[in-house]
Amino acid sequence: MEQRHLGRTGLRVSRIGLGTLTWGRDTDEHDAADMLKAFWEAGGNLVDTADVYGDGEAEYLLGRLMEGLVPRRDLVVSTKAGSVPDPDRRFDGSRGHLLAALDASLARLGTDYVDVWHIHAFDPDTPLEETLQALDLAVSSGRARYAGVSNFCGWQLAKAATWQLAAPGTRTRLASTQLEYSLLQRGVEREVLPAALDLGVGLLPSSPLGRGVLTGKYRHTTPPDSRGALEHLAPFVEPYLDDTATRIVDAVTTAADGLAVTPLQVALAWVRDRPGVAAPIVGARNAQQLTAALSVEALSLPDEICRALDDVSAPVHRYPDHDWSTL
Helix, strand or coil: CCEEECCCCCCEEECCEEECCCECCCECHHHHHHHHHHHHHCCCCEEECCCCHHHHHHHHHHHHHHHHCCCHHHCEEEEEECECCCCCCCECCCHHHHHHHHHHHHHHHCCCCEEEEEECCCCCCCCHHHHHHHHHHHHHCCCEEEEEEECCCHHHHHHHHHHHHHCCCCCCCEEEEEEECECCECHHHCCHHHHHHHHCCEEEEECCCHHHHHHCCCCCCCCCCCHHHCCCCHHHHHHHCCHHHHHHHHHHHHHHHHHCCCHHHHHHHHHHCCCCECCCEECCCCHHHHHHHHHHHHCCCCHHHHHHHHHHCCCCCCCCCCCHHHC
16 A cells, blocks of 8 residues: 655545544444455555544454554554533643543553544643643653644634644654545635644544445434444434435535445545545444555545536635635
């Protein structure tokens, strides 16, 4: 699998990443092992997890698999901290919480460092410089090799990345930012992606298949074995089952038919090759689904197909994103 630099750093990652959101909850150890082995054998190295995935079980499971299935040195392990199970405070970006969470992640993963450590979300109740200091301490102590953020909006990302570049002292530049990005969700193009491109931060798109909707599986019904049929995940899928999504999925399906490939391959190739994207994170539920996603490696969409998909999925961006004098 082709590799790319993660942002403006020397770290190289496979241009498709393996997500573990369902590990330890909907994906058992057997399926997780099959996926990790298939991913590694295909040349993939970026594995993304978080301390809250499966209440820690995803990290624990990944750690066990790294012990005997795939060499730790062959993987770029990315995890996150900052989300908390508190209805009154969803995110905790305090230095104390973040560093304690990182230590707990390392224990579950069975490793003394992670390759990329992300702040899971912006915490409005903690000074940003305190949150960012946790990244600096993690890297300077060797517990993390690179650092990034997740789910930061445009101004939050720009402020954080600029602070790390401009503040005095030894600062750790942001290598990456992780947000949802697909043909069904192009909001990052408004401000996040321009900021990331300008500041050298690599984008790691989550849900690149529109929460599974872009595969076309929901065009006529909800398959009983799909996420949309699971009580705890149905609300996650439902927002992308509207008329707008249907129109985009139909266009993806038409393009796939014309290229003799699958809608999954078309949708994933589109987001993989967008400017600023380092590696979409694919959250497959089993090895069969993952193998289907990895088959996109050989596909590059023709320019006319890309333009057609751009047009049908174009978000409405007006003032002040466009030149005000043309409005």
